[in-house]
Amino acid sequence: MAAKRKKNFNLELCSCRESFSDKDSELQILITAINFSVMFDVLERNINEYIKVSSEELEYAKSLFIPKKLRKKRIILQEGEFCTYTIFVEKGLLRSYSIDKKGNEHILQFTPEGWWTADLYSFFSKEPSNYNIEALEDSKLLLLTNETWELLLKEVPAFERYFRILIQNNLIATQRRLIGTISTTAEERYLKLLKNFPDIVQRVPQHMIASYLGITRETLSRIRSQIVSG
Amino acid sequence: MAAKRKKNFNLELCSCRESFSDKDSELQILITAINFSVMFDVLERNINEYIKVSSEELEYAKSLFIPKKLRKKRIILQEGEFCTYTIFVEKGLLRSYSIDKKGNEHILQFTPEGWWTADLYSFFSKEPSNYNIEALEDSKLLLLTNETWELLLKEVPAFERYFRILIQNNLIATQRRLIGTISTTAEERYLKLLKNFPDIVQRVPQHMIASYLGITRETLSRIRSQIVSG
DNA sequence: ATAGGATTGTGACCTATATCAATGGAAAGC
DNA sequence: GCTTTCCATTGATATAGGTCACAATCCTAT
Structure with a gap:
């Protein structure tokens, strides 16, 4: 089961292409094509759930993302660093947490496949982050940097709406959790x-x-x- | 002092115009003009802080708001009702709170002049609200209904960005408050x-x-x- | 000015949850 | 396969904050 999952990772992430020898090139092209169609599968469905974009716009958007795999227990953002990406989870599970003065961890959120995460404050203010983001399972991520994020909003303004809705839903949920924690x-x-x-x-x-x-x-x-x- | 404040309210809110007699009409026109320039003062500065809009766009935006005054202790949104406005506070102070099973109130936020409030969930989902919104001081509000809000975003897309930023800042603050409450x-x-x-x-x-x-x-x-x- | 309600302060006691410590089991690395 | 680290459980005890009760002020409307 674990082995199977690993194999899928290798197939689906284009960063493994280097491991193919020359005579595998035909196979490689085929697999790469599959990779690309599958890589953005979850993201694409998520986008279509909230906004209408043309297929050209969608292709452009996809071209801006940096795919990355993150192994279980690996940290992608560490307290004190700058959060320079927003992260979409195509597969796997992340947690973001902060550490208080006594050294206790407090989990702000879990981010399974189909959801976004980042330290929004750090990402937008360009100040160091107070949060850590870590993989709880082997994960496949799609990253937008500060620059590509700005570019995406500029070139495809519908994404302003997309992110507004996502952030809004997160706010609604966080407010409920806050009241729940208190009451x-x-x-x-x-x-x-x-x-x-x-x-x-x-x-x-x-x-x-x-x-x-x-x-x-x-x-x-x-x-x-x-x-x-x- | 309290009397003075009351007087300002009367001057600045156009809903009091009916109380003028015919022969006051010249004065009335003058005062109305003043009213309009002052009424959106705080809102206008707030908008300019986050986005760039032309003066035509700004005028259009302003035309969509419904001014409303709300006396201290009055409730503008009650649990079970539908939240059909987003509210900008030009002056005064509101609180939004929910009531738990034991009858205890839990304050989600205070909203002083220069800030927005609403039950976002109810506003967007068109479900009944779980929150109450009440004035803690005599307040001057500017309301956007569901329809005018949609219209504003459609006609002046920059407002999509404006609200995204506001909601985002609220989310950042709420996340911090949550972690603070826990830790x-x-x-x-x-x-x-x-x-x-x-x-x-x-x-x-x-x-x-x-x-x-x-x-x-x-x-x-x-x-x-x-x-x-x- | 005054009555009634809303607000704050304090004491005695209670409870949910934290802390500290020890144990056994499961999972992961060698 | 063995060892080490992580993880869940359970007991004994401590504590922050809740609950209830009553008194003292302070508004606010008549």
């Missing part, structure tokens, strides 16, 4: 997360779920055993 | 609020500051006396 118990928050994002809870170690909920791993463990016992 | 003590949060928004803390009753911080009024009272005593 409900740890157990209620856990049950709600379980209901809304069962797959995330499955894919992520429990202590990270605890960190996302704003409680300790011990407390989450007790909550879970209490739920089971009735 | 810092009530006292730290209070001191931070006091440092960042001293005027809001001055203008708002303490139990609402407590509600914003996610603590009870008793706890805030104790924190304050502890700060004074060292």
